[in-house]
Amino acid sequence: MASDARAYAESQGLPMAMTAALKTVLLEKPQDGKARLVELLSEGTNNFYVYNPKGKESGAKGGKEFEPSKAAVLFIEFQNEFATEGGKLYDGVKGVMESTGMLEKSVQVAEACRKAGVRVMHAAISFAEDASDNPNRNLGILGNCAASKLFTSGTWNAEFCSAMKPQDGDIIVTGKKGLDAFPGSDLESQLRKHGIETLVLAGFLTNCCVESTMRTAYEKGFDVITLIDCCATTSEDGQKVTENSFGMFSTPMTASDFTAKLG
Numbered sequence: 001m002a003s004d005a006r007a008y009a010e011s012q013g014l015p016m017a018m019t020a021a022l023k024t025v026l027l028e029k030p031q032d033g034k035a036r037l038v039e040l041l042s043e044g045t046n047n048f049y050v051y052n053p054k055g056k057e058s059g060a061k062g063g064k065e066f067e068p069s070k071a072a073v074l075f076i077e078f079q080n081e082f083a084t085e086g087g088k089l090y091d092g093v094k095g096v097m098e099s100t101g102m103l104e105k106s107v108q109v110a111e112a113c114r115k116a117g118v119r120v121m122h123a124a125i126s127f128a129e130d131a132s133d134n135p136n137r138n139l140g141i142l143g144n145c146a147a148s149k150l151f152t153s154g155t156w157n158a159e160f161c162s163a164m165k166p167q168d169g170d171i172i173v174t175g176k177k178g179l180d181a182f183p184g185s186d187l188e189s190q191l192r193k194h195g196i197e198t199l200v201l202a203g204f205l206t207n208c209c210v211e212s213t214m215r216t217a218y219e220k221g222f223d224v225i226t227l228i229d230c231c232a233t234t235s236e237d238g239q240k241v242t243e244n245s246f247g248m249f250s251t252p253m254t255a256s257d258f259t260a261k262l263g
């Protein structure tokens with residue numbers, strides 16, 4: 001891949017589009033057979049730009065206007081474990097939640113989407129008490145979920161928080177057992193069923209489930225928007241670092257900018 005990208009860049013007179021520190025270069029070969037070089041510009045932008053053989057550029061995937069009827073917002077893990085005092089993880093995310101006002105803004109986004117005809121979706125995670133359905137119960141963050149008995153099915157902790165309880169007409173994604181909301185769940189089938197082209201993301205944790213889902217949605221061809229002030233993680237530094245990578249896989253937007261697009 002890297003050698004192909006280098007050869008293509010040289011043939012098109014794009015010597016600056018080489019793989020370097022803080023730069024990502026990919027070679028795409030779409031169905032029409034025309035190679036396009038996609039470069040992440042590391043300075044002054046967080047977005048991808050697409051260079052065709054004539055040197056023209058177009059906006060990042062997800063940057064185009066969208067039709068509300070073909071868009072959905074996915075709220076990831078707005079559960080008591082994270083979002084409500086008394087949840088085992090609440091103290092860890094409370095600081096970022098309060099600094100951005102993410103819970104209140106997420107409620108506003110959900111209401112605006114319902115009025116505008118944007119599908120509202122909710123993805124929760126939960127596990128059996130013995131963690132038998134946890135796919136990575138002995139390793140990493142999912143191992144911590146098992147050891148601390150987080151998001152246990154049937155408990156208050158695993159329920160949606162009161163501010164973000166699903167309403168009539170909302171879609172509840174089922175089957176989420178890992179960080180990425182796609183594997184093992186009905187998320188993709190729901191999106192395809194409803195003709196969704198643009199997927200808007202919000203939730204917990206910014207640098208874990210939100211980012212994992214963002215990357216997969218991008219790879220699957222959805223136009224992705226990430227609401228930077230409707231996400232939270234365990235530290236301000238973690239929040240800022242992750243926000244800086246959002247433009248690689250989505251269009252980062254604030255809640256107010258997004259709702260303004262809904263009219």
